[in-house]
Amino acid sequence: MPLLLLGIVTIAFCISRLIPANPLVAIVGERSLNNAKVVAAAKTRWGLNGSLPEQYLVYIKNLLKGDLGTSFRTRQPVTHDLLHRLPATLELTAGALLIGGVGGVALGAYAASKKDKPADHISRGFSLLGSSLPVFWIGLVFLFVLYARLGWFPGPGRLPPRTKPPDDVTGFYTIDSLLDGNFTLFRQCLWRLVMPCFVLGWAYMGQLSRLVRAAMLDEINSDYVRTARAKGLAERLVIRRHVLRNAWLPTLTILGFSFAQLLTASVLTETIFQWNGIGSYAVQAANTLDFPAVNGVSLFAGLAFLLANLTTDVLYAVADPKIRLA
């Protein structure tokens, strides 16, 4: 585990130092490149002094202090940037997990109960669609149809145009507006979450529903289901209390993997919906060769993924009595 951490950190470092283009250009501008003093000052300031191994050590040292360097673009500490943008991404991800999770289980259970009938094929087609299309395209289509043409949903962005954000307590606009007592704003922010969360959660919903369907079909032919029926249980209860309770265990296995996909898709969703989260930060960083930021985001992504996998393992152990009591 610690080795993995070190590996992640090192890879992030290597990538950011691999940039062939000279980052100094972005920092000091073309003209000043000949000015030795300016360049030297910039190098010191931005940690570009010394050989690569030396830089690596400085990097690690700073990392342990929680210092991810300073972004070339925003001139702010990367850590600060990331923390500032985290709530937006979390809002999006949480909403997507919720929609995708609930929708996925419901869809999967429904498809399993109507196996091989048209409803089953339709729901499987739906999930196939989700995984065969790029997220950003789905987002564009949704925006176009539901916002531009039909006007059912508001446009991109966390806030209505020309609106001030609520006072920054948690960074979550929804929570903060509630804390402010501003219910209109709360409703507006919540409503603006719906479309991006749905777009983000669609692929997850598709995967989850397929897994739930397969797991349910597996369990439904089990002996203990027969016993439950032999007790006189109504079918609805059989499904809920016996089949689903066993079927959802395998769905935990994709949780970690899905989280990675969600992080991935959030990059794109944030771009399309003009969401100021870590995803759009990453895109801007990549496009402007802002390598401390690139580094910081990669690290963040790797760590988040690691955390997600750990959580999955823990959840699995808690949920399965065979493991829990072992």
Place this chain on the structure above:
Amino acid sequence: MSQPSTTPLLEIRDLHVRFAVRGGQVHAVRGLDLTVHRGEVAAVVGESGSGKSASMLAALGLLEVNAAAAGSVRLDGVELLRAAPSVLRGVRGGRIGMIFQDPMTSLNPVLEIRRQIAEAVITHQHVSPRQAEAKAVELLEMVSFPDAERRSRSYPHELSGGMRQRVMIAMALANDPDILIADEPTTALDVTVQAQILDLLRSLRQSRDLAIVLITHDLGVVAGLADTVHVMYAGRIAESGPVVDIFHRPQHPYTAGLLASLPRLDRPDTELTPIGGVPPRLYEEPAGCSFAPRCLYAVESCTQMEPILQRVNESLVACSVLPLATSTTEAAR
């Protein structure tokens, strides 16, 4: 021991069960006739594939979706095969309890056994969850489950095979049913545990005046517990009769063959005499008697006409070559 009463409790008439499989159909049960009386222990004996499990599952409507059943199954005069789902659900666990062969897979692995038994109680009785759980513990004590109160919180995988089967029995008897259908209850268990479970069934039968349908392929199990034996072959009854008659004076060649093939403690040196041939594949609809190909007494007409059940003394036998000479059957023993 109470004498089985004369009004039939469970009456099965001309039951047919067919399964849809890759490449066609399997006619698993072909016109089964079987009667069980109140308080009677009826053993249904046959090889694998004889249709014994399928017939009982059909009675309760528990067959898989690729199965179809026809005929008549009456519980106290109420037709079960065409009953409304709500009626069937009332019968299942309420008037008929069922236990299955493998208690490990037949119990929900993620629920405590107390909850699973309580579920059986709540489904049919208007009690609070707490009362149901208390009843569950009582039931466990009834089936001689050791340290019932504490261990009722266990999960199935923490129990031994015998314990699990006791849990199944407790669950099946939770609502004081009239009949307990036991589908190969001891097959998956060790021999010593088998005996314990059979003892338990015997005592429960006495204390509750319970009718038991005991499905098994093990004649040893039958001898100790059953009042009546129904021998099935290829989806039909070959012979039905009181246990003593079946064992000492078998009429159907198949029954005789079964008994003859049993290894016996009192004749350790004799060779085992299996029945030659193999059971028929149930895809085909054979003409005539399905046992004929393997039968030592078969004659020409056996392969043309399907034998009907005839009464011979206390038994019903489906054989056209009756009556078998008594000396022949005794020699076969």
Place this chain on the structure above:
Amino acid sequence: MSLLSTEPRLNLDVLPRSSGTASPWKRATVIGGLIVAGFWFIVLFTVQWWAPYAPLEAVGKRLQGPSWHHLLGTDALSRDVFTRTLYGARQTLPVSLAVIVSAVTIGTTLGAAAGFIGGRVDSVVMRLVDITLAFPPIFLAMAVAAALGSGLRNAFFAMVIVWWPIYARLIRGQVQAVKHRDHIQAAVSIGATRWRILRKHVLPMSFTPALINATLDLGQVVILTATLSFLGLGAKPPSPEWGAMITEGAQFFYQWWIAVAPGVAILTVAMAFNFLGDGLRDALDVRAKR
């Protein structure tokens, strides 16, 4: 009882269809997949002979909707969208195929080595795999592509780096499973060299799952290529790559045809290969048959 039809019902006279027979749906999807994939391959090689216009030329009025002259309209630089969509196959498909082939090759080599030789080699390779897989693919791809600069070629390298570990892990698992089977021990006992064993016995058996996986993955790689281009890290305008076209389409939001066409193209490719992979799995993976 509304939604639920899982309850077993006794169909007294009508025998329900067996669940074991192959569904006609399945076969239809596989055939559909073959047709679509075939179509795109034909486009790949022959489009220059029959496309209505040239992909980079201005040929009419800008931002026109679909019409008889321009089946999918024109874009901001007056180029024919239909032509560009077709030519887009030439950008996206070869790169995606190259990524898959490279990733499978590298992954198989390293995975087979790790599985077969074991020991230190195995540890090193697996560490590498774990570390690479610890990053969500997009971030890694983005970071590498950013480091290397934009352009489809650099995107190719980024994607190969992201994709090979999956196959390494897959093949390693296969090789390890096969290694312990009896007939391999038999081959060893008669003195066959390890290389020969690897080549003749182990690899052929491990190959099938890799093939199935690769086919299923192709759609995902196509999507990733388009994604990187969309983010400005892969192909750049004026290239008619599908992702880049969608970026343009996002700018001219109300001229929906500019973004829809390439999206539908991606959809057809991804679904086609998904169906093909599924069909392949049913045909080849004997163990999956029940």
